[in-house]
Amino acid sequence: MSSLVLVDVTTYVGEFNLTTKMNSLNLNIQADELDATTFGNNGFRTRVAGIKDVMADLSGYWEDDVDNEVFGSLGVAHDAVTISPTGVEGDTAYLWRGEKFTYQAFGAIGALTPFSVSMSGSHNQGVARGTLLKKQGTVTSTGATGTAFEISGGIGSDAALYSHFHVFDAGTTVTAVIESADNDEFEDATTIATHSALTAVGANIQRVAGPITDEFFRVRVTAITGSFSVACAIGVGV
Amino acid sequence: MATLGEIREAIKETLEENIPGIKCYRYIPENALVLPAIIVEPEMASFVEAMGRGTDRWDFTLLVLVGYNHLESAQNNLDPFVSGHGNKSIREVIFQNKTLGLENVNATVERVYDYGMRFAPDTQGRATEALGARLGLTVYTRGYSTG
Numbered sequence: 045m046s047s048l049v050l051v052d053v054t055t056y057v058g059e060f061n062l063t064t065k066m067n068s069l070n071l072n073i074q075a076d077e078l079d080a081t082t083f084g085n086n087g088f089r090t091r092v093a094g095i096k097d098v099m100a101d102l103s104g105y106w107e108d109d110v111d112n113e114v115f116g117s118l119g120v121a122h123d124a125v126t127i128s129p130t131g132v133e134g135d136t137a138y139l140w141r142g143e144k145f146t147y148q149a150f151g152a153i154g155a156l157t158p159f160s161v162s163m164s165g166s167h168n169q170g171v172a173r174g175t176l177l178k179k180q181g182t183v184t185s186t187g188a189t190g191t192a193f194e195i196s197g198g199i200g201s202d203a204a205l206y207s208h209f210h211v212f213d214a215g216t217t218v219t220a221v222i223e224s225a226d227n228d229e230f231e232d233a234t235t236i237a238t239h240s241a242l243t244a245v246g247a248n249i250q251r252v253a254g255p256i257t258d259e260f261f262r263v264r265v266t267a268i269t270g271s272f273s274v275a276c277a278i279g280v281g282v
Numbered sequence: 283m284a285t286l287g288e289i290r291e292a293i294k295e296t297l298e299e300n301i302p303g304i305k306c307y308r309y310i311p312e313n314a315l316v317l318p319a320i321i322v323e324p325e326m327a328s329f330v331e332a333m334g335r336g337t338d339r340w341d342f343t344l345l346v347l348v349g350y351n352h353l354e355s356a357q358n359n360l361d362p363f364v365s366g367h368g369n370k371s372i373r374e375v376i377f378q379n380k381t382l383g384l385e386n387v388n389a390t391v392e393r394v395y396d397y398g399m400r401f402a403p404d405t406q407g408r409a410t411e412a413l414g415a416r417l418g419l420t421v422y423t424r425g426y427s428t429g
Contacts, residue, residue: 053333064336064426104332131334154392156337156422 054131054179055102056210056275057142057163058123059245060113061180063131065159066104071127071138073098073171098140098171100125103160106149114161118144121166124247126208126277128176133191137176139208139279141167141249169251172206174279177263180212184271192228192262199254199280207250207278209239209263215270217243222250222278224258234258239276241267283424284384286324289340292382293322293389293419300375301363317410318359320372321345325418335425342419344372344391347412350400356413357398364394364415372417386424393418 053069055062076094104110117123121143128137143166151158165171178190199205207222222237223230236258237250263276284292290308297306297320305316310323323343331337348359362370373391381387397415 051330051333051335055333063334064332064424066336067332069333105337154390156331156388 048129050129052129052131054126054128054176056124056126056180056208056247056277057113058117058247059210059212060109061210061212061275062102062104062110062113065107065110066102068101068103069127070101071098072100073138096170098142098165100127100142100163101160102163103158106157106159110159111149114144114147114159118147120144123163123166124208124210124249125163126176126210126275128179128277131176131179133176133179134193135176137174137277137279139169139172139174139206139277139281140165141169169206169249170281172204172279172281174206174277176275176277177261178274178276180210180273180275182213182271182273183218183265183268184215186265186268188223188230188262188264190263190276192230192260193278194228194260195280196259198259199252199256201255202282203254203280204282205236205252205254205256205261205278206281207237207239207252207263207276209242209248209250210275211242211245211247211272212275213271213273214243214245215268215272217241217267217269218265218272218274219267220263220265220274220276222252222276223262223264224256225260226258228260230260230262233262242272283338283426284387286327286340288384289342289382289387289421289423290322290324292384292387293342293344296379296382297372297375300379301370301372304363304370315347315410315412317347317349317412318363319347320363321347329425331422332425338423338425340421340423342421344417344419345414346372346417347401347414350411350413353413360397360413360415364397364417376419382421384423387421388423389419389421391417391419
């Protein structure tokens with residue numbers, strides 16, 4: 045990917061797609077910087093990484109539905125957060141679980157009403173980095189959907205695969221699985237995770253511990269009644 | 283979302299329906315004006331207001347013109363259109379009709395400027411002498427269809 049003009053940062057938080065309400069996003073992934081300098085260190089400091097953390101500042105234009113979503117979920121832990129810099133299937137996505145700790149609304153006269161939300165990681169899932177398998181779209185029938193993704197080398201034994209399945213509008217019930225295969229035709233594909241019988245808006249998170257030797261992954265709807273608006277992302281984390 | 287053409291038409295309809303005797307031109311007219319008149323001129327658009335084409339911003343100039351025979355009487359006729367309130371106030375009409383009758387639209391008159399502009403007939407006499415002022419109108423609309 046070349047340099048990117050930031051116009052389509054896509055942000056799913058639980059059952060809410062904040063993308064078109066936002067005009068700014070800062071995702072901050074960091075590790076504590078611990079000083080381990082000792083005497084006799086040639087006059088230079090030595091540092092080691094400590095505990096990792098993830099935070100995000102989201103801001104944009106206030107609307108009733110934004111307020112309803114953010115106000116209602118302020119201080120609620122473990123929202124499934126999926127952020128893609130482009131919103132394009134197959135492009136990078138970050139997956140983590142966060143909690144909204146700060147919500148600010150309104151501003152100066154004459155401006156389009158702003159809002160801002162600060163979120164911090166709230167779960168030992170940390171941040172998984174992967175891809176958007178399916179951007180928000182309507183599904184009404186079973187079968188593979190979205191875009192398959194290759195993770196070169198598969199998933200190591202010290203890592204895990206995370207899957208976020210967001211439901212923005214719900215029909216009656218939907219079940220979706222993450223399949224893996226050693227080929228991009230998905231011959232003899234294996235179901236490695238199941239987002240089972242979802243009946244309401246929200247998000248379902250699955251974790252599959254490594255090792256996974258397969259390198260190709262996709263999402264497939266295995267049962268559905270009604271029409272659903274969904275999105276799905278996978279990522280490699282711990 | 284609303285297209286530029288839909289917004290122009292909505293501005294025209296909103297102003298003509300709510301200001302007695304005004305003629306609003308959604309395009310810059312080729313020929314002589316019927317006065318008093320308002321001309322809708324797109325000035326600037328921004329398509330990077332929100333992620334994923336969430337919001338577009340259009341800035342319009344509303345050029346308001348009244349007939350000019352005598353400077354003081356022309357000002358007397360122009361003032362009600364550029365005032366903040368009153369039955370001919372463009373600002374008040376937009377304030378009371380922020381959506382312009384469209385979905386997901388928010389319009390605001392933000393300023394008056396260039397008060398006292400004078401327009402003279404050309405050499406063929408194809409225009410009416412007029413006194414005018416400009417108003418800055420900002421319109422926000424969705425950048426995508428919700429349908």
